[in-house]
Amino acid sequence: MRTALANISHLQSLPLALTLLVFLVFPIAVIVTVSFWGYDSYQLLPAFIFDNYQYLLSSSVTWQAYLNTFKYAVITWAITFVLGFTVAYYLAFHIRSTRMQTLLFLLCTIPFFTSNIIRMISWIPLLGRNGLVNSSLQSVGLIDQPLEFLLYSDFSIVLAYVHLYTLFMVVPIFNTMMRIDRRLIEAARDAGAHTWQILLLVIVPLCKSGILIGSIFVLTMVMGDFVTVRIMGGGLRASVGVLIHNEISLLQYPAAAAGAVVLLATVLLMLVAMFRLVDIRKEL
Amino acid sequence: MKRTRRPASFYFLSVVFGLFLLFLYGPTLTIGILSFQGPNGGLTFPLNGVSLHWFGNLFTTQQVGDFGGSFMRSILLGLGVMVCTLLFSVLAGFAYRRRFAGSQWLFYLTLASLIIPSILVSLGIGLMFDRLGWDPNWYSSAFGAHLTWTLPFGLLIMFAVFNRFDRAYEMAARDLGASPWQTVRLIVLPLIAPSLFGVALFGLTLSYDEFARTLMVAGSFNTLPLEVFGMTTNVTTPVLYALGTLTTLFSFSLIALVLLAMAVSARARKGA
Numbered sequence: 001m002r003t004a005l006a007n008i009s010h011l012q013s014l015p016l017a018l019t020l021l022v023f024l025v026f027p028i029a030v031i032v033t034v035s036f037w038g039y040d041s042y043q044l045l046p047a048f049i050f051d052n053y054q055y056l057l058s059s060s061v062t063w064q065a066y067l068n069t070f071k072y073a074v075i076t077w078a079i080t081f082v083l084g085f086t087v088a089y090y091l092a093f094h095i096r097s098t099r100m101q102t103l104l105f106l107l108c109t110i111p112f113f114t115s116n117i118i119r120m121i122s123w124i125p126l127l128g129r130n131g132l133v134n135s136s137l138q139s140v141g142l143i144d145q146p147l148e149f150l151l152y153s154d155f156s157i158v159l160a161y162v163h164l165y166t167l168f169m170v171v172p173i174f175n176t177m178m179r180i181d182r183r184l185i186e187a188a189r190d191a192g193a194h195t196w197q198i199l200l201l202v203i204v205p206l207c208k209s210g211i212l213i214g215s216i217f218v219l220t221m222v223m224g225d226f227v228t229v230r231i232m233g234g235g236l237r238a239s240v241g242v243l244i245h246n247e248i249s250l251l252q253y254p255a256a257a258a259g260a261v262v263l264l265a266t267v268l269l270m271l272v273a274m275f276r277l278v279d280i281r282k283e284l
Numbered sequence: 285m286k287r288t289r290r291p292a293s294f295y296f297l298s299v300v301f302g303l304f305l306l307f308l309y310g311p312t313l314t315i316g317i318l319s320f321q322g323p324n325g326g327l328t329f330p331l332n333g334v335s336l337h338w339f340g341n342l343f344t345t346q347q348v349g350d351f352g353g354s355f356m357r358s359i360l361l362g363l364g365v366m367v368c369t370l371l372f373s374v375l376a377g378f379a380y381r382r383r384f385a386g387s388q389w390l391f392y393l394t395l396a397s398l399i400i401p402s403i404l405v406s407l408g409i410g411l412m413f414d415r416l417g418w419d420p421n422w423y424s425s426a427f428g429a430h431l432t433w434t435l436p437f438g439l440l441i442m443f444a445v446f447n448r449f450d451r452a453y454e455m456a457a458r459d460l461g462a463s464p465w466q467t468v469r470l471i472v473l474p475l476i477a478p479s480l481f482g483v484a485l486f487g488l489t490l491s492y493d494e495f496a497r498t499l500m501v502a503g504s505f506n507t508l509p510l511e512v513f514g515m516t517t518n519v520t521t522p523v524l525y526a527l528g529t530l531t532t533l534f535s536f537s538l539i540a541l542v543l544l545a546m547a548v549s550a551r552a553r554k555g556a
Contacts, residue, residue, distance in 0.1 A: 009383075020394065087301060087304055104301070115532065121524065135329065
């Protein structure tokens, strides 16, 4: 009986397993294989050489891109964490009616279901040389020249990340906050804790798993991104993803594959470090 | 609940939250307004008259690539991905109600699928098709690429659903003589129906808007996001905003439709 049921489970999970095998595991295996191949202007040359890695790791462009990407990741993480935590805290502890809570939560999540590219483009009329921000500041007389750093800069890239990814902090943190037993907070208050003490000593530790899940999302998405840097950086900024994308555009697949393998290893190392701190399945 | 006086922090945080919503929706609203720019208007304010010129422009083929075709492809692809996501996630959700050999592995693989940098999926599937000598197409390679993005969300939602599911209903049905299939069809599926609309929404909209995983694997015919990305580099008129506004409105109506369906099915469940 028990084995029969287990077999049913295997059958039921088969479509998922097969899809991931064909469209995730095999492709990654192909990338790893091709990363050891050679290439010339016309074709890929099957081989087992380390040239791609050697070139990649000895190039200062690579290191610069990694440095840049880590910079984006850390800044974005810090901002999305503070902003996401604040929003989740407001929704979970300051909104009293469940109906209102659901409504406001929905308002925060709806943009996730719309196009990222369109949402990035939407910043152009606001941040451009003649955009709304510059023209308003000029007409008020705060500045004489349009601010150049607003668009196609590190600023606009991080702004777009925050715009796109804060949601990924809000949802898991809100989720863990909603499961905090309110009596714990009352007990803390009765024991004389100040609002700030309750926040830092009771709520934050109890939200640890939500914060970690959010952080995993934000950090891995920024690390692997190339679209945002491409559009919001105006082609002037480099990140790890952009380098790989450039090599793909030049049809230098083995070089791109080596870059992708190193990126994957970096992300996995970050994940291993973070997964040690939380068991995601218990948190759903 | 006892009504107490709001602390000062409530008002401060309300303002922060309001600004956050403005930050979320403001830019979208801006291009919404600018897409009604007059025929001689540019990419920024001020509005140079008000017209539907740029919306009309979308439907004349030579102006902007293949809007109609890419839109149709994205819809069809989204619907296909939606059906598969729903089917595969619900089945897998049922599978995970029992322990089975390899369940941990499959779970980690699914998570990996979610957080792996999209460019690896794109490059990997592209290379795989290239090595196998197959032509990439929006309905084959891109279809698989989209599933790697939607299935993890589907499975995670199913976990959340079954973690909160009260097995007493099922057991009662079995005690009353229902067959396993009857129990699933008449008890479990109706109970989880509202969440299934949620899974469907993830499948459809995430596929419809997916870009990074589609980039190398769509073949010779673009999906809509690829078309839009192409436009960002060579279109310098508000037609880009018109397209953005239309596709955002389309997503909003899908969300509204699903929320409505969820509300209706939740009400039907209560009434039953």
